[in-house]
Each structure stands twice: as structure tokens, then as C-alpha cells.
Amino acid sequence: MNDSKLYRKKRLATHISELPKSGIREFFDIVNNVEDVISLGVGEPDFVTPWQICEAAIYSIEKGHTGYTSNLGLYSLRKEICKYLESDYGCSYRPDNECIVTVGVSEAFDLAIRAITNPGDEIIYFEPCYVSYNAEIRMAFGVPVALETHEENEFSIDVEAVRSKITPKTKAIILNFPCNPTGGTLNSRQMQELAALAVENNLIVLTDEIYSELTYEGRLPSIASLPGMKERCIFLHGFSKAFAMTGFRIGFACGPEDIIGTMMKIHQYSMMCASTVAQEAAEEALKNGRREMEKMREEYMQRRNLMVKGLNEAGLKCLKPKGAFYAFPSIKNTGLTSNDFAKKFLEQHKVAVIPGTAFGPCGEGYVRCCYAASVENIQEALRRMALFVESLR
Amino acid sequence: MNEKILNLLNGNARISSSEIAARLEKSQQEIESAISKMEDDGIIRGYKVILNEDATNDSSVRALIEVRVTPERDGGFNNVAKRICRFPEVTDVYLVSGDYDLRVEVKGESLQDVAAFVHSKLATINGVISTATMFLLKKYKEAGKIMDGEDSYERLKIVP
Ligand SMILES: Cc1ncc(COP(=O)(O)O)c(C=O)c1O
Numbered sequence: 378m379n380d381s382k383l384y385r386k387k388r389l390a391t392h393i394s395e396l397p398k399s400g401i402r403e404f405f406d407i408v409n410n411v412e413d414v415i416s417l418g419v420g421e422p423d424f425v426t427p428w429q430i431c432e433a434a435i436y437s438i439e440k441g442h443t444g445y446t447s448n449l450g451l452y453s454l455r456k457e458i459c460k461y462l463e464s465d466y467g468c469s470y471r472p473d474n475e476c477i478v479t480v481g482v483s484e485a486f487d488l489a490i491r492a493i494t495n496p497g498d499e500i501i502y503f504e505p506c507y508v509s510y511n512a513e514i515r516m517a518f519g520v521p522v523a524l525e526t527h528e529e530n531e532f533s534i535d536v537e538a539v540r541s542k543i544t545p546k547t548k549a550i551i552l553n554f555p556c557n558p559t560g561g562t563l564n565s566r567q568m569q570e571l572a573a574l575a576v577e578n579n580l581i582v583l584t585d586e587i588y589s590e591l592t593y594e595g596r597l598p599s600i601a602s603l604p605g606m607k608e609r610c611i612f613l614h615g616f617s618k619a620f621a622m623t624g625f626r627i628g629f630a631c632g633p634e635d636i637i638g639t640m641m642k643i644h645q646y647s648m649m650c651a652s653t654v655a656q657e658a659a660e661e662a663l664k665n666g667r668r669e670m671e672k673m674r675e676e677y678m679q680r681r682n683l684m685v686k687g688l689n690e691a692g693l694k695c696l697k698p699k700g701a702f703y704a705f706p707s708i709k710n711t712g713l714t715s716n717d718f719a720k721k722f723l724e725q726h727k728v729a730v731i732p733g734t735a736f737g738p739c740g741e742g743y744v745r746c747c748y749a750a751s752v753e754n755i756q757e758a759l760r761r762m763a764l765f766v767e768s769l770r
Numbered sequence: 771m772n773e774k775i776l777n778l779l780n781g782n783a784r785i786s787s788s789e790i791a792a793r794l795e796k797s798q799q800e801i802e803s804a805i806s807k808m809e810d811d812g813i814i815r816g817y818k819v820i821l822n823e824d825a826t827n828d829s830s831v832r833a834l835i836e837v838r839v840t841p842e843r844d845g846g847f848n849n850v851a852k853r854i855c856r857f858p859e860v861t862d863v864y865l866v867s868g869d870y871d872l873r874v875e876v877k878g879e880s881l882q883d884v885a886a887f888v889h890s891k892l893a894t895i896n897g898v899i900s901t902a903t904m905f906l907l908k909k910y911k912e913a914g915k916i917m918d919g920e921d922s923y924e925r926l927k928i929v930p
Contacts, residue, residue, distance in 0.1 A: 405928040416927040423925070508930045557930075623929075679793035686792050729927055752789065 396515060399508045400735030404719065408729045415754045415761075417746040418729035420557060422621035422702070424749075426658075427669035430620060433661035434654050446653050448645045450478025450629070454660045458629050461663050466589075467602035468612060470631040477637050477644060478651045478659075482587045482615040482628040487513055488640035489583055489611045489630060493549055494519040501542055502551035503534060504737030505558055505705075507585070510551055511737075519548070525739040528707060531696055532561030536570040543574075549581035552600065555588040558736045558745035559705045560698020562592065568600045576605040581636075583611045587628075588701040590619035590670060593678045601631075608633050618702075619670050620662045625655040677702050677748065680755060684748040687759030692766040702749040705733065709742040711769045719744055725768075726761040771796065775804055776814075781914075783817040822917045823909065832861075832877050832906040833884050835892065836870040838899040847871055850897045859887050870902070881905070 408414055425431075437443075449455060455472035462468045470476050479485040486509065494500065496518040502510045504523045514521040522542055526532045539550065550571070554563045563571070575582050584600055601610040615628025630640060644650075662670075681698065688695040688706045695706035708718045715732035723729055733740025748755060774794055778785055787805065791798040808814045821828070839850045847865050854874055855863050862875035874892070878884035884903070893901050909917055 399930065401928055401930045405926075408927050414927055418928040419926065420929040421925075682795050683789070683792045686795075731928070735930075756789075 392515065392518070396512050399512075401508055401731060404729075404731060404735065407720070408723065411723060411727060411729075414723070414727050414729050415750075415758045416729040417748070417750055417755070417758055418731050419747050419749065420703075421623040422618060422673065422749045423751060424621040424673055426621050426625070427662075427666055429669075430622065430658050430662050430666055434625070434658040437654050437657035442653055442657060444653065446478075446650045446656060448641060448650055449476065450651055451653075451656045451660065454478055454656050454663075455629075457660050457663045458631070462612065462614075462631060466586075466612075467598040468607070468631065470612075474634045475637055476629060476631045477641055478627070478629050478656055479615075479644065480628070480648060480651050481617060481626045482585060482613050483509065484644070484648065484651075485613045485615070485628050485630040485640075486510075486583075486585065487516075488643050489613065489632075489636070490514060490517045490519065491643055492636055492639040493581055493611075495548075497546060498548035499544060499546045500549050500551060501539060501547060503553070503556075505532075505556075505733055505740035505743070506551075506736055507553060507557045508735060510553075520546070522547070523737060525737075526556075526559065526561060527739075528696065528743075531699075532556060532559035532705070533563060534567055534571070536567060536574060539571065540574060543578050543580075547578065547580060549583055550575060551583045551585065553585040553587075555592055555698070555700020557588065557701055558703050558731070558733070558740070558743075560696075560701045560703050562699045563597075563600070565597050568597065568603060572600055572603040572606050575609060579609075581609050581611065582606065584613065586612060586614040587618055589614065591674055591677060591702060592700040593674070593681065594699050611636055616659050616662055620659075620666055621673060622655075622658065622662065625652070625658055627651055627655040627659045680748040680750075680752060683752065684746060684755055684759070687755070688746070688762065691759060691763035693762070702747055704746045704748060705743050706746065707743055711766060713769065715741055715744055722762070722765050726765050728758045728761050772804060772808060772813075775801065776808075779805075779814070779817075820913050820915050824917070830877055830879060831881055831884050832875065833888075834904045834906065835874040835876060835888060836902040836904075837872040837874055837892065838901075839871045840897050840899055841871075842897065850895060853895055854892065857887070857891060859884070 452472060455476045458476055459470045459472045462470060490513050494517040497520060499520045499522045500514045501522045501524060503526050511521045524538055524542060526534060554561060586599060589596060600606060601612045611630055611632035613630050616622040616625060684704045685695050685697045688704055693706040693708055695704050698704060711718060715734045719730050719732040731745040733743030733745060771794060775790060778790055787801045788798050790801045839847055841847050842849060851863055851872055854860055859876045859878055860874055861877050864873045865871060866873045876884055876887060878887060888901055888903050
């Protein structure tokens with residue numbers, strides 16, 4: 378028995394074996410054993426993909442467009458992506474060598490990290506954050522350097538704190554604003570200071586803009602559009618959240634030619650290309666899907682208002698997030714840990730929320746509640762939340 | 771704000787004023803008075819239920835009637851349209867572009883009922899040139915709602 382354990386240990390890659398299981402994954406297994414759960418634990422739109430996008434996918438199959446595409450992705454899609462980034466984000470990229478279509482932002486992120494990380498390179502990111510960042514950096518033999526964001530700052534960043542973490546080994550900074558799980562955003566002063574800091578220290582900026590379309594009080598131009606950023610910024614974005622296309626698995630990266638070229642090498646050897654059907658659907662989304670997307674955004678915003686009001690009324694202090702589709706209320710006044718809170722709430726009231734610690738240690742004292750759920754479910758969950766919080770007093 | 775309220779009512783006329791208030795970050799009082807005002811001003815004319823008649827034992831018959839009309843020098847199609855509107859069996863009347871002028875929807879107890887209405891009442895109105903009646907056989911979608919429930923599929927409950 379010991380022998381077989383030893384053997385197993387040897388046959389697996391050590392740096393992967395050492396990675397912890399995602400905190401969300403653990404919770405997933407618990408939730409799956411409870412019937413009739415109301416879930417605020419998802420991280421995807423509850424809308425079905427707008428029909429004209431689905432239709433484009435069906436049409437693509439009907440036309441027999443079922444082969445590979447070029448490694449970088451369909452040229453017509455890349456052209457459309459670059460047009461979109463120019464008009465909506467103020468960034469200009471060339472479709473032929475500064476844009477790559479990927480299997481979701483997930484792949485784009487993986488490619489970007491692997492393309493820029495040498496063993497020992499330090500990469501700064503902000504917690505609480507999306508569950509993959511830390512693991513992705515470690516899988517590329519980089520050193521994750523986490524900075525905390527806090528409720529007092531509306532989960533935004535402190536540029537001076539970033540400066541204090543920079544060492545000669547610092548290679549890049551990862552941004553994700555609007556943020557999963559906090560909904561935090563950056564203002565233009567912060568973006569400018571951060572951009573200046575990156576230029577000054579010759580750092581790469583990796584900006585995960587997957588929630589950028591879901592910004593509720595007006596969107597600022599991307600940090601990628603600021604002076605000096607073009608040659609050091611990797612812009613990651615995708616169709617999952619904005620167009621309710623998570624299952625299509627389609628995203629993209631734009632950036633300087635050398636970085637995109639290097640990402641392309643990995644993509645070429647490990648992925649070939651993104652799904653052709655999904656690429657054609659994505660092209661339709663950019664060409665004709667905006668109105669539907671705006672309708673969904675308006676609906677999310679209204680649900681956010683409902684959710685935030687309800688959480689505060691239930692006795693949990695919750696900021697009004699400016700973007701994404703998550704509320705991140707504080708549960709500190711209940712005296713429970715995030716994990717206990719989420720587990721007890723699930724056991725006693727059959728509502729799933731995600732413990733903040735799944736997104737980094739500083740998520741302790743918070744839970745993530747996704748409001749991309751039906752209003753009926755949100756209201757029922759809030760009603761139960763009020764009962765639960767009351768019972769803890 | 772009115773536009774947003776109307777959008778919400780259009781999606782679900784039974785939405786509570788407290789839900790509208792929470793969605794739009796207004797007080798319930800403000801929402802209720804905005805709605806009353808729109809009702810008083812005749813912007814909101816009524817609220818209607820979208821039914822799947824196949825699932826009830828409603829055996830009534832519906833028909834769309836294309837009506838061609840000679841317009842009058844004063845008033846164009848308005849007078850004829852208004853006369854048609856008065857009949858209780860008429861549920862909807864639109865002036866349309868194309869091969870005919872008025873698109874009239876009627877509802878009756880039976881086929882004979884509707885047929886009688888068309889030839890004895892509608893066709894005999896002064897100014898009506900011709901009618902073409904199409905009985906509705908099956909409703910697939912009304913007011914944005916698809917009748918046959920789509921298969922629901924189980925989404926993941928926990929996603930990062
Ligand atoms: C911040 C963030 N980045 C990336 C992703 C992955 O998205 P995609 O579906 O494009 O791979 C997610 C999904 O939850 C996310 O929240």
C-alpha cells in the first residue's frame with residue numbers, strides 16, 4: 378500500500394500534485410449532494426445564448442464549415458474583434474499578428490502566462506480573485522505574488538502597495554476589473570498610475586476584461602489604451618459572460634506581436650485552433666448581438682440592485698458592485714467563518730453561496746452571491762438569508 | 771424611469787411594485803404613483819394574460835381577417851376602423867401596409883359564429899370592399915412567449 382502510494386507519487390508531476398484542489402470544487406461536491414438547492418453559486422449567465430448567435434452556429438454546421446481554422450482563428454472574426462476593441466475600448470490592434478482567438482479566456486490566460494513566465498518570475502495579482510490565477514502562475518513555474526484588496530477601498534487597488542511588491546524579478550501584473558468575485562473596478566486615476574508604474578518598471582500588464590461589458594455605471598477606456606501600454610499590455614476578453622456563451626468556449630487575446638506570436642506557438646502545438654462553429658457564432662455576436670447583450674446588462678443591473686438591497690436588509694453589509702454579476706457581502710458580524718457560513722446556510726436553508734476564501738485567504742469574512750439567477754430565486758434566497766442571519770444573532 | 775417600468779410590465783404585468791422599486795432603486799410609492807399616472811393618462815390601457823388555450827378547455831375560435839376598405843376623403847380609414855372596433859367579438863384591429871388595409875382579429879364561440887360575423891356584420895359595413903378570413907389553427911408564440919415549454923436542462927450549481 379505504501380509502495381503503491383510512493384509509486385503513484387513518482388509518476389505524477391510534482392508541481393501539479395502540489396497544487397491544492399480549487400476551493401470551489403470542494404464546495405461543488407457538497408452542493409451536489411443536496412436536493413432542490415437554490416444556487417447563487419454560479420459564475421455564468423442564466424440566460425440562454427441569444428438566438429441569432431445560436432442560429433449562426435447551426436448555419437455554420439449546415440454550410441459544412443466543420444474543418445480547422447487558421448491557428449490564430451478566422452481572419453474575419455479577428456478583424457471584427459479588432460474593430461470592436463478600437464470602437465469600444467480605444468485600443469488598436471492588427472488582426473493579422475496582434476490578435477489570437479482562443480478556447481475561452483481560460484486558454485488565453487494560460488497562453489499568456491506561459492508565454493511570458495520564466496521559472497522564478499514573479500507575477501503580481503490581486504485577491505480575492507478568480508480561482509485560476511494562482512494555479513496558472515504556478516503551473517508555469519512562476520511565483521505568484523498576491524496583493525489584497527479590501528472592502529474599505531471598494532475592492533479596488535492601492536498603487537503604492539503594488540509598488541512595494543515590485544522586485545527585480547517582477548515580470549507582470551494581472552488585472553481583473555470588474556472583478557470576480559468582488560465586482561470591484563478601477564477608476565481612471567488608478568489606471569493611469571498603474572500604467573505609469575508598469576512603464577517605469579518595464580512590466581507586462583495582463584488585463585482580464587471578461588466582465589468589462591458588464592459595467593453598470595459607464596465604462597472607462599481600457600488600461601490597454603493608455604500611453605505606453607500598447608507594447609506591454611495583453612488584453613484578454615471573451616464571449617462567455619457578455620453574450621451568455623460560456624458553453625461555446627470562445628475568447629481572445631490581443632497584444633504586442635512578439636507576445637501574441639509566442640502565445641500562438643503554444644496554442645498551435647497544444648490546441649490547433651478554437652472551435653470553428655464557436656468562432657462563427659462569436660463573429661455573429663460582435664456583428665449583431667450587441668442589442669441583446671445590452672438588454673442582459675440592464676437586467677443584471679436591476680438584479681444587482683435587488684440583491685444588494687436584500688442582503689443589506691438581511692443584515693449583511695454589502696457594497697454595490699459597479700460591475701460583473703457578483704455581490705460580495707461581509708458576513709463578519711455573524712461570527713462565522715466564510716466556510717461555516719456557506720455550509721450552514723446550505724444545510725439549513727438549501728441555498729448555495731461560495732465562501733470568500735475560495736478566492737484567496739483575504740476573502741475570509743465574505744461570501745460570493747451571484748445575481749445572474751432568476752429574480753424568483755434571488756428573492757427566495759434573500760428571504761432565507763434574512764432568516765438565517767436572524768437565527769445567528 | 772417610465773420607460774423602464776413599462777419594459778418590466780411588458781415582460782411581466784404581474785410584477786410587484788416593490789420588485790420594480792428594488793430593481794430601479796426607487797421607493798415603492800414612487801413606482802405606484804408613476805404607474806397610476808400612466809394608467810390615468812391612457813398610456814397603459816390594460817393588462818392581459820397570455821394563455822396557452824390548448825392547455826385549458828377553451829374551445830373558442832379565432833380568425834385573422836384581411837379587410838380591404840375604400841378610404842374616405844375625410845378621415846381615411848378611421849371611421850370604418852372605429853366601427854369595426856365596436857364589435858365585442860373583434861379583439862384586435864390594425865391598419866397595415868400591403869395588399870389589404872385593416873387586419874382584424876376576431877374571437878367567437880364556433881366556426882359558424884365567426885363566419886356569421888364576417889358575412890353579416892363585417893362585410894356589410896359601408897366602405898368595406900372585401901374580406902379574407904384565416905382561421906387560426908395553433909398558437910406557437912404570443913407576445914414574446916413560446917407556448918411549448920422548452921426542455922429545461924440542468925445547469926451546474928457551482929461555477930468559478
Ligand atoms: C475572471 C475570469 N476570467 C476568466 C474566466 C474564464 O472564462 P472563459 O469562459 O472565457 O474561459 C472566468 C470565468 O468564470 C472569470 O471569472
